[in-house]
Amino acid sequence: MITLPTNRDENWRYANLRPLTRARPEAVDPAAAATTAVSLPAPVAGFERWVFVDGRFARHLSTPSADSCATLLHAREAGRAFDEMLDAAIATEGVDFALARLNGTRGDEVLHIAPADGAEAALELTFVASAPASLGSSYPRVQVHAGRGARLRIIERHVSEGPLESFVNAAVDVALRADATLDHCRLQICADTSSIFDTLVAHVGERASYRLRNVVLGGLASRSTQLVRLAGRGARCELTVASIAHGTQAHDVFAEIEHAAPETVTRELYRGIATGRGKLGFNGKMVVAQSAPGADSEQSLKTLLNGTGAEASVRPQLEIYTDRVRAVHGATTGKLDDQMLFYMLSRGLDRREAQALLQWAFIEDAVSRLDCGPLREEVERLVAAQLHDVSHLDGLLSRP
Helix, strand or coil, rough: CCCCCCCHHHHHHHHHHHHHHHHHCEEHHHCCCCCCCCCCCCCCCCEEEEECCEEEHHHHHHHHCCCCCCCEEEHHHHHHHCCCCCCHHHHCCHHHHHHHHHHHHCCEEEEECCCCCEEEEEEEEEEEEECCHHHHEECCCEEEECCCCCCEEEEEEEEEEECCEEEEEEEEEEEECCEEEEEEEEECCCCCCCCCEEEEEEEEEECCCCEEEECCCCCCEEEEEEEEECCCCCCCEEEEEEEEEECCCCEEEEEEECCCCCEEEEEEEEEEECCCEEEEEEEEEEEEEECCCCCEEEEEEEEEECCCCCEEEEEEEEECCCCCEEEEEEEEEECCHHHHHHHHHHHHHHHHHHHHHHHHHHHHHHCCCCCCHHHHHHHHHHHHHHHHCHHHHHHCCCCC
């Protein structure tokens, strides 16, 4: 039996776990899934599209390429394949990976992405939650195994079909061989009544680079657990998170990056805005092993509160077991700058417009790091809508 996390567990203190106690663990029956009339975001040019509805592949909504490096596997086959890759066992123990284990026992379809040595590929993965939690849970699962020197781009979207109280438990496993590069953009815009939990485990090989961009805007309750192991000399991870919690939303992220080899590099940036009674949590844990001399890590964690009931907790953690290391970290939580707001008001802007512009400048620090132009424009428009001032921000939006 799998023991689920509670708020008594240190890394889950700020997550909204009430949906876990109410969710039906059974996977959504395929007959209950909405396989037609599903609304999808516009496709991104140059990316093959894979669409999943309630965790199952929707072939009629997808446009995979004829020579795609992605294949569908049964969960049993995928488990064996990934165990043979590198060190997938890093996610086999501990309460932090309980939901990933639950995903492995309940889900039945896995998207396996494996570009060959030196290959290039671009995939857009869209996961649609269409069934209410009363009919079961959705278990999306992705495994990535990039060959030596491969260049891979992945856009991973999680969306809802209508304002449903759906429950999603997603799992992503990544293994990068030497000199491989993965640009991974994750966009979570599920309905404000839904709950979504995800677990990501990554192994980064020698001189490989993992650029992970997260944008969290949807869900009444969302929690992302991310463990990245820099296993090879010169491995690099760039982690960026942008999150906006409004109303009564609660967004929580736990990210642990382990420097296990020499000369490994991490750059971590978090920007979050909580409005109304929204709650944000980010726990960034850096571990530098004794086997990682010359490691270099930077953390910049900032949250902005704009509401009398808004809450935020950002916690940088460092565990260093070698003297030859560079580690820089900083965390701040505050409200809108009164002096800057006064300056903008004195220049003729009304208060609502000035507040929107200040919040935009704050969150754009993270959003601007999205490498895909069309996706960045899409995200910027979603952010502007979240700030309730699209008209004031329209002139600032990027163009492809």
